[in-house]
Amino acid sequence: MDDFETWALVPVKRFSQAKSRLGDILVATERAKLAQAMLCDVLGNLRDTRSLAGIAVVSADPEAFAIAKRFGAAMIFDEVETGVNAAVQRGLDAFQPCGRRVLVVPADIPFARPEDFEHVIRLLDHTPIVLVPALYDGGTNALAMRLPDMLEPRFGEESFRAHRDLARQRQLSCSVFKSHGIGKDIDCPIDFGPYLISSQNLGTTGSLLDELKIADRFGSDDHPVPVRLF
Helix, strand or coil: CCCCCEEEEEECCCCHHCCHCCCCCHHHHHHHHHHHHHHHHHHHHHHCCCEEEEEEECCHHHHHHHHHHCCCCEEEECCCCCCHHHHHHHHHHHHHHCCEEEEECCCCCCCCCCCHHHHHHCCCCCCEEEEEEECCCCCCEEEEEEECCCCCCCCCCCCCHHHHHHHHHCCCCCCCCCCCCCCCCCCCCCHHHHHHHCCCCCCHHHHHHHHHHHHHHHCCCCCCCCCCCC
């Protein structure tokens, strides 16, 4: 390994507890399947990102580790399970001794493609921090750092501003990449909008949504339309 290697870090919540905000559209077993499908797509696209040296999944869910193994990802056990930021910090701590570059991405961004991740990694050559904002809720859908201890994770709604402000406080220059691939996640009903409108090829996630006939659950005149905040 060299000092410029970049690893992806993917925090994964227990599938049985995933996507509660989709409860009006999907039952619990469907939400678990959706979370698994999105993780497969995210790990597949990260695996195909040639500039990445490796992938690590941090979770407490044995099923998440089984999926991670299929994609050749390293596994970090989240023994305390106190939330996404604690899980990300646990992963960052694991990388601290070797000081590698880290690209943190959530497990619910199936629209992201390898070229999107490649762009983030290239930007990391120019600034020590790279942020990719979520397109609709002010969150952060990718956080890349040259060293794993540059910023404490603040994932969640409005986390993009929190990460950017923290970088400023520490006088770390920061690139912002507004990506239609990485920026779109599926976390609440309105997030189905890009899938329903574009009908784009969405891998395992798209196949599952077709199987679930997700479009029929909204009605022809009631498709969710995303509102762009940037």
